[in-house]
Amino acid sequence: MSTVAWITARGLFGRRRVLLLLPLPILLIVLAVICDAAGVDAREWGAPVIVGLGLAVLLPVVALIVGTGVLGSEVDDGTIVHILTKPLPRRDIILAKLGVAVVASAVTAAVPLFVAGVLADSVRFGLALAVAAALGAVAYSALFLLLSLLTRRPVLLGLVYILVWEGLLGRFVSGTRVLSIEQYVITVGDRLSPATDILDPKVGLPVALVMAAIFAVGGTLFAVNRLRSFSMAGETS
Template identity: 70%
Template structure:
């Protein structure tokens, strides 16, 4: 299992896809730093930078890039066959790749969000954002890893979820908020560090329970899905 995780991490950072992880976090921190340098009140830029960019774009997009990258390319090019012929349980393969995806997403998203919170004038807000981003990273990673196994266009499906389900419908259809990971992240942040920027009807209990369900169910379905792959690299 550790060998699979090591190979996955090396392959992830050895591809050009890894370079896609840098621009958004840099932009996030850069904008916050610029506002801080010019003494712009966080009340004026917090909603746009922290919530609209950091939580609604940086976190899910980073998770999408990483979550679909740890396994999706192997399914596409057929190299998944080499992994499946190894004497490893399908469960261990998925758990190893999920661990890499969740860990990388957590670091790449939680660190810049923490710095952004600190630049907004509150270490408590920074810590809250980091904790919430970690929870979101684990939930998003499970979902997007599953997408890479159930669709030949996992990035497209993931973007539809982020932009349409969480973005468009989430703003106009209140019922969808209870099934949106981004709303769980906002709810957790606001509970730890209450502020006027975070508004969501989702309760903390719902956020925690649903995040756990996304994480466990997504991983379990991914394990089951990989179990249906034949040695030809296609589902039976």
């Protein structure tokens, strides 16, 4: 499994796709630094920068790029056949690739969110955002990895989930928030550092933790099962 993880990481960070991970984290840090240096009240810039850009855009988009990239390219070009011919349990393949996706997404999102949180409020708030981002990275990565095995257009469907379900419906239709990973992240971050008014959770902590676990575990199990069907049916796309 470690070999699969190493090959996945080398392939992911050796492609131009990794360059897509840099602009949003840099933009988030730059905006936070500028607002703090200008003396703008954190209650004015915290929500649009930390929530609007960091949690609603940076975290899911990075997870989408990485989550669909760790296996999606191999499905598209047919090289997945070579992986399936190896004497490795399909579970180990999925877990190795998911692990790479989670670590890459969590680090890329957590570091700039930590910096923004420290500038906006305190180290505790920065740590709360980092922990919440890591939780979100697990749930998002499992979902997007599964999409890369279910469809030829995982990025498109992932964007529909982020922009339409979470971004549009999640703000105006209260019932959809139960299936919004963004809301789970906001709730966890708020509970870990409740002193700030920047975060505005819309779901309870038990719902956030249970549903995040369902996304993570359910997505992983479905991905393992889907990869097994690739093996049995000899699919290459």
